[in-house]
Amino acid sequence: MDSTKTINTEVVGTAGASLATTGLRKSFGDVKAVAGVDLEVASGECFGLLGPNGAGKTTTIEICEGLTEADAGDVTLLGMQWKSHANELRQRIGIQLQETQFPDKLTVEETLRLFRSFFRKGIAVDEAIRTSQLEEKRTARVGTLSGGQKQRLAMACALVGDPELLFLDEPTTGLDPQARRHLWDLVDDLKHAGRTIILTTHYMDEAERLCDRVAIMDHGRVIALGTPKQLIASMGGDHIVEFAVTGNGEGKVDAKALTEIPGVQSHRVDAGLHQLSVTDLHTTVPRIFAAVDGMGLDLTEFRTHSATLEDVFVSLTGRYLRDE
Numbered sequence: 589m590d591s592t593k594t595i596n597t598e599v600v601g602t603a604g605a606s607l608a609t610t611g612l613r614k615s616f617g618d619v620k621a622v623a624g625v626d627l628e629v630a631s632g633e634c635f636g637l638l639g640p641n642g643a644g645k646t647t648t649i650e651i652c653e654g655l656t657e658a659d660a661g662d663v664t665l666l667g668m669q670w671k672s673h674a675n676e677l678r679q680r681i682g683i684q685l686q687e688t689q690f691p692d693k694l695t696v697e698e699t700l701r702l703f704r705s706f707f708r709k710g711i712a713v714d715e716a717i718r719t720s721q722l723e724e725k726r727t728a729r730v731g732t733l734s735g736g737q738k739q740r741l742a743m744a745c746a747l748v749g750d751p752e753l754l755f756l757d758e759p760t761t762g763l764d765p766q767a768r769r770h771l772w773d774l775v776d777d778l779k780h781a782g783r784t785i786i787l788t789t790h791y792m793d794e795a796e797r798l799c800d801r802v803a804i805m806d807h808g809r810v811i812a813l814g815t816p817k818q819l820i821a822s823m824g825g826d827h828i829v830e831f832a833v834t835g836n837g838e839g840k841v842d843a844k845a846l847t848e849i850p851g852v853q854s855h856r857v858d859a860g861l862h863q864l865s866v867t868d869l870h871t872t873v874p875r876i877f878a879a880v881d882g883m884g885l886d887l888t889e890f891r892t893h894s895a896t897l898e899d900v901f902v903s904l905t906g907r908y909l910r911d912e
């Protein structure tokens with residue numbers, strides 16, 4: 589069963605693709621973790637895989653990283669495939685896993701020297717330390733690092749082989765806001781240095797902030813693909829108006845009348861909260877007030893916000909990402 593709509597605003601051609609997947613599938617018992625995923629990521633692009641917990645993001649990325657074998661489908665990275673070019677690929681890609689266990693007793697510098705030794709060529713350990721802003725922790729043992737510092741070390745380890753293609757799996761999950769911003773700055777620097785980056789996240793703001801294009805995944809499939817701007821624009825309204833009316837008035841809300849208000853693109857209601865997608869806030873809001881008033885109802889809540897990728901997800905699936 590799948591009633592979700594699909595948006596595809598894809599513009600990239602195959603030429604110059606750093607990563608391409610076709611017909612990717614993977615099941616674990618009865619669970620279809622990845623149910624036919626076709627993606628193309630252009631060289632130099634920062635591409636985000638978004639979706640709620642269990643959507644299939646990690647499984648997809650782990651197949652691409654050569655860590656999980658697909659049941660069906662193909663992955664081409666930098667023009668190569670894992671079955672024929674595993675060693676070459678390991679030298680040219682960088683991987684930051686969702687959680688990395690480093691030996692606690694090694695220092696930051698020793699850990700990076702170890703990782704650097706795995707690669708034929710790469711950047712100097714000093715540069716990796718500087719890039720990941722770990723200078724003050726160079727001689728600290730890994731066991732003493734904070735969560736954010738460990739994530740930055742994981743990023744440094746992924747970078748030390750000077751990869752052309754970098755995978756970041758939920759790089760900021762569990763970090764405080766300051767540590768998240770720190771990591772975002774790091775990703776910005778990597779983007780400007782021309783790396784191809786593929787990241788998974790369930791933070792919509794992170795994707796909007798960092799990614800050139802995003803694929804929204806749900807139940808193992810890509811349900812929307814495009815730039816954050818394109819996906820938001822595809823909803824038809826730049827703003828979301830949310831309101832609730834007094835409990836005993838709920839049954840009297842005339843949904844059809846709301847959608848007929850000029851400027852209102854769509855209406856949905858969830859647990860008593862009405863959500864309207866709206867193009868022109870300053871002309872439409874007075875009309876909404878008048879319509880609600882005309883229905884003889886009292887507002888108990890009223891707020892607006894600029895439409896986000898979260899709203900795109902809600903409009904496609906009828907569910908909230910944060911509830912997952």
Ligand SMILES: Nc1ncnc2c1ncn2[C@@H]1O[C@H](COP(=O)(O)OP(=O)(O)OP(=O)(O)O)[C@@H](O)[C@H]1O
Pocket residue numbers: 616619620621639640641642643644645646647648790
């Ligand atoms: N090794 C495994 N064995 C059994 N089921 C698995 C395994 N790995 C993933 N799954 C299941 O496959 C589905 C997709 O999981 P996956 O980790 O790819 O999702 P995700 O989008 O990355 O989620 P999260 O954001 O929580 O990491 C889930 O239902 C998960 O329980």
